[in-house]
Amino acid sequence: MQYWLIKSDPETYSFERMKKEKTTFWEGVRNYAARNNLKAMKKGDLCFFYESMNGEPSIVGTVKITKEHYQDPTTDETAWVCVDVTYQSTLKPTVTLKEIKANPKLTQMALVRLSRLSVQPVTEEEWEEVLQMSSKK
DNA sequence: GCCAACGTTGGC
């Protein structure tokens, strides 16, 4: 069981839409490092859903991997894969990037260090810490 | 909208 974080520009695919559709295939990854992480995902793994760009960049909820990687149907290139994810929960309130950066326990998070990686691993400690931050607010 | 960071491409 592992934890991950996936990023989305809400103009492309918002968490609102994720909630409405319940399940979606996470396609469009065109970066090798991110692709390798997609391939490492296992059914049942949990993911933070992070919204970038618009407004306050934040972790807004969690989703679950419901299907392991397969050929990305949006391209013929066999190099690229996608996974299926299903809505799990909404973080109330959300945890912003600002707060994550301000938390000394989270300075090692890939989100802070590798800000451009769109699919990244999260440690169990980081996972728990972010959930705590949300519940304590 | 700017610009820093970083991944990718392509010439050698």
Place this chain on the structure above:
DNA sequence: GCCAACGTTGGC
């Protein structure tokens, strides 16, 4: 296979 140039991402 190196590395400069270029393109893209994403925070601000």
